[in-house]
Amino acid sequence: MVEKTPEPDKRVTITDIAIQLKLSTSTVSRALSGQGYVSGKARQRIVDTARELGYVPDVNARNLRRRSSNQIGLVVSNLWDPFYAHLAAGFEGIARSHGYDVVLILDRADPEEEVLAAESLIAMNVSGVAITPVSASAITRLTDHGLAVIQLDRSVIRTQSLVASDNFDGGNLATRHLLDLGHRRISIMIDHVRWTSGSARLEGYRSAFREDGLTAPEELILQLGETREAMQSSIKTFFNSALRQGVTAIIAANSVVSEILYRCCQDLDIAIPDDISVIGYDDVHWTTLVRPSLTVVSQNVDELGREAANALINAVKHPENRGSATRVLIQPTLLERESVKAVR
Structure with a gap:
């Protein structure tokens, strides 16, 4: 009798292994799951055959059985x-x-x-x-x-x-640092504030001004858009507009905005920090490789x-x-x- 082997394009099952070894499917199942008794010699034979045939457990089927x-x-x-x-x-x-x-x-x-x-x-x-x-x-x-x-x-x-x-604390931490260094015209740039993460960072920014008895410059709160192209266009428009006048610092409120803002400053020959101070968000790899390296709020x-x-x-x-x-x-x-x- 010729031993039956699984077709190359067919998933190998416990039944295939049992037929190959002339054993019951329950014995093969116990050996491969480690649940129930199978002699050491038989278990090793089953495991070796499963490996040779390319057997991979069907996790979804097992999960459904176990619930x-x-x-x-x-x-x-x-x-x-x-x-x-x-x-x-x-x-x-x-x-x-x-x-x-x-x-x-x-x-x-x-x-x-x-x-x-x-x-x-x-x-x-x-x-x-x-x-x-x-x-x-x-x-x-x-x-x-x-x-x-x-x-x-x-x-x-x-x-x-x-x-x-703690996104509120992150926005507050960045703004507080700049205020303590004498900055007052501070812009915050973010893609949007539809999510609680962005809206909380913005509230932290406003709160830091209030703590100093100041009013946050609402005209410098910039929602840039949700694509890289929109963000880049919005940032370059800001730098080329009268709104930029008197701004001494920018907070980029997430990692993507931080990257695009840094590149825009390079493209427009805006020196960091001599022309403008920048704080980014998230301690990603590139922020320590560029010069000047980027001060960031790390979310850990x-x-x-x-x-x-x-x-x-x-x-x-x-x-x-x-x-x-x-x-x-x-x-x-x-x-x-x-x-x-x-x-x-």
């Missing part, structure tokens, strides 16, 4: 913004140390794609999801299916748990990702606590470098 999963989801807006890449790295490291695999999905900050991401994760039977939300719909879809959910970086539902940087993004993973895993393991929303705020840090100088 549980060692997978958790992470939904972020994009990865070309270094913030999200660092966030994902911190999150994945903690998840892996607890035995969880991370399913990463990008939603491009689109509410419809975010709902599709939620539905995909539900279909995969993940145990929980951390999400940088752009609307409430995806979160509602996930919680309606009984999944643990953590809002990450920003909040769209106040009654849902959140792990975020790796820590943010780690805290989010810990919070989600805790919610997965303790479903009885999901009714009470928790808020974890990571404190930002001002890293002083070469791009800011005092006003004489």
Whole structure:
């Protein structure tokens, strides 16, 4: 009798291994799962054959049988913004140390794609999801299916748990530093303030002025747009307008704005910090490589990702606590470098 081997383009199953070795599927299953008794010699033979045939466990099928999963989801807006890449790295490291695999999905900050991401994760039977939300719909879809959910970086539902940087403190910290150095005409540039992260940084900016008995210059609060092209155009328009007159410092309120602002200053021969002082947001790699190096507000993004993973895993393991929303705020840090100088 010729032994039956699986076709090259067909996924190898436990049944294929059992036929190859003339064993029962239950024996093969026990050997590969490590649950139940199989003699040491038989187990090794089964494991070796599985490896030779290219067997890979069907995780989704196993999760459905167990009605549980060692997978958790992470939904972020994009990865070309270094913030999200660092966030994902911190999150994945903690998840892996607890035995969880991370399913990463990008939603491009689109509410419809975010709902599709939620539905995909539900279909995969993940145990929980951390999400940088752009609307409430995806979160509602996930919680309606009984999944643990953590809002990450920003909040769209106040009654849902959140792990975020203290964005108010970050905006205040940057502005306070400039005010203490004598700056008064300080512009803050941000893509938009639709999300709680950006709006909180803006409120921190205004608060720092109030603390000194001053009024924040509202005309210098610039929302640049959501694409790189729009941001670059808005920044160059600002530098070429009368509005720039008297401005001695700029706060770039996220990492993408920081990068584009720095490049615009180079293109327009605006010397940092001699012509204008600049504070960026997020301690990304390039900020220490350029000259002058960029003073930044660090969100401690790796820590943010780690805290989010810990919070989600805790919610997965303790479903009885999901009714009470928790808020974890990571404190930002001002890293002083070469791009800011005092006003004489």
